[in-house]
Amino acid sequence: MAGTFKGKANAPLPVKLNSPKAWSPDSPTLYEVSVKLFDGKKLIEEVKSYVAYRDIRMAKTPDGHQRMFLNGKPLFQYGPLDQGWWPDGLYTAPTDEALLFDIVKTQEMGFNMIRKHVKVEPARWYYHADRLGMLVWQDMPSGDMGNRWEVRPGVIREGVEKVRTPESEEIFKTEWKEIINEFKFFPSIVVWVPFNEAWGQFKTTEITQLTRELDPSRLINSASGGNFEMEGSTVVGDILDLHNYPDPVMPDPKIFGEKSLMVLGEFGGLGLPIEGHTWQQKDNWGYQSFSTADELKARYSALIDDLANYIPRGLSAAVYTQTTDVEVETNGLMTYDRQIIKIAVEELKKMHEKLYQ
Incomplete structure (x- = not known):
C-alpha cells in the first residue's frame, strides 16, 4: 500500500506519494485507488479505480527542435492509424478480447x-x-464537410474554415467537451486531435483554446493534415502535422521546428488484398498496392528506413495507415477479420527498433 489519506466529504483531498513510479510504455505503472465514504465509523460507500503519474509536454532539445517529452525525456512516438472497424459489428467489437487483441x-x-x-x-x-x-x-x-483543404503550412486560402450553423457549432463543442471530460482520466491519452484533413473544421483557434481549457495537461494537434491556423511560423496548438502517401515527409525544420512539434500524422497506406479475407472481391485499394507479402514487406521496410532519416532532423512522431483493412481499404497490417498479419510481427518489431534509438 502506497499510503492512506483522510479528508472531509465534498472537499479536495491532497494526495502525495514519495518517489512515485512514472507511467510509460516501458513501465505502465498504475496505482490502485480505493475511496471510502464513512458516516462516523460506518462505511457508506466504496469506489475503486486507479491513477498513474505521467507527464507529456513539448520541450526543446539541444539540436534546437521541439520534441515530445514523456516524463522528462524525449520519446519518438510511432503508431498505426486505428479506425476500430469490425466486419461483424462495424463500430462495435464483438468481445472485450477483440478490443484487447x-x-x-x-x-x-x-x-x-x-x-x-x-x-x-x-x-x-x-x-x-x-x-x-x-x-x-x-x-x-469528423463531420459537416464542405470547406476547402489546404495542406501547405503557412499558406492562407479562402474557404478553409467551415461556416457552420450555430446549432452545428454547439453540437460539436458539446460532444468534444464530453469526450475530453469523460476520457481525460486515462493516462494513455497524450494528444487531443479536434480536426482531421479539414473535415468540418471551423474556428480552429477557438476550438484549440477550448481544448486547452478543458485539459491543459496534454498536447493538442489542432489540425491533423492541413488547414493549419498559424501565428507567424507557429501553429495554433502544439503540433504541425503533415499527411503524405505513401512516402514519409516532414515540415521544414528550419521554418517550423523551433516553436512547434513536427509530426507525420498519416503516411504509408500500402495495400495487399488477400483472397478470402477481403470485404469484397474486387475494387479494393491501397495508396500503393502489391500482389505478394514479400513485395509489401520490402516496400514497408524502405519506408521505415526513410522515416528514420527524418528523426534527427526534428520529426517527433509518425502514424502509419493502418492497423487493419477496413472494408474496401486493404492497406492494413492485418486483414479486416484479423486472421492474417501481412508482415510477421517479429519482423515488424525488428524494423521499428531503429526509430527509438
Missing part, C-alpha cells in the same frame, strides 16, 4: 502509440491501453 498485436509489432482515428472507443479499450502502456492520440469524430 488489436492493442496487444500493435504493441508486439513494436509500436508505442495508436492514433484512434475519428472514433471514440468504449472505456474498456482505454483501460487496456493504460495497463499495457500504449500511448494514444484521440481524434474527434
Whole structure:
C-alpha cells in the first residue's frame, strides 16, 4: 500500500506519494485507488479505480527542435492509424478480447502509440491501453464537410474554415467537451486531435483554446493534415502535422521546428488484398498496392528506413495507415477479420527498433 489519506466529504483531498513510479510504455505503472465514504465509523460507500503519474509536454532539445517529452525525456512516438472497424459489428467489437487483441498485436509489432482515428472507443479499450502502456492520440469524430483543404503550412486560402450553423457549432463543442471530460482520466491519452484533413473544421483557434481549457495537461494537434491556423511560423496548438502517401515527409525544420512539434500524422497506406479475407472481391485499394507479402514487406521496410532519416532532423512522431483493412481499404497490417498479419510481427518489431534509438 502506497499510503492512506483522510479528508472531509465534498472537499479536495491532497494526495502525495514519495518517489512515485512514472507511467510509460516501458513501465505502465498504475496505482490502485480505493475511496471510502464513512458516516462516523460506518462505511457508506466504496469506489475503486486507479491513477498513474505521467507527464507529456513539448520541450526543446539541444539540436534546437521541439520534441515530445514523456516524463522528462524525449520519446519518438510511432503508431498505426486505428479506425476500430469490425466486419461483424462495424463500430462495435464483438468481445472485450477483440478490443484487447488489436492493442496487444500493435504493441508486439513494436509500436508505442495508436492514433484512434475519428472514433471514440468504449472505456474498456482505454483501460487496456493504460495497463499495457500504449500511448494514444484521440481524434474527434469528423463531420459537416464542405470547406476547402489546404495542406501547405503557412499558406492562407479562402474557404478553409467551415461556416457552420450555430446549432452545428454547439453540437460539436458539446460532444468534444464530453469526450475530453469523460476520457481525460486515462493516462494513455497524450494528444487531443479536434480536426482531421479539414473535415468540418471551423474556428480552429477557438476550438484549440477550448481544448486547452478543458485539459491543459496534454498536447493538442489542432489540425491533423492541413488547414493549419498559424501565428507567424507557429501553429495554433502544439503540433504541425503533415499527411503524405505513401512516402514519409516532414515540415521544414528550419521554418517550423523551433516553436512547434513536427509530426507525420498519416503516411504509408500500402495495400495487399488477400483472397478470402477481403470485404469484397474486387475494387479494393491501397495508396500503393502489391500482389505478394514479400513485395509489401520490402516496400514497408524502405519506408521505415526513410522515416528514420527524418528523426534527427526534428520529426517527433509518425502514424502509419493502418492497423487493419477496413472494408474496401486493404492497406492494413492485418486483414479486416484479423486472421492474417501481412508482415510477421517479429519482423515488424525488428524494423521499428531503429526509430527509438
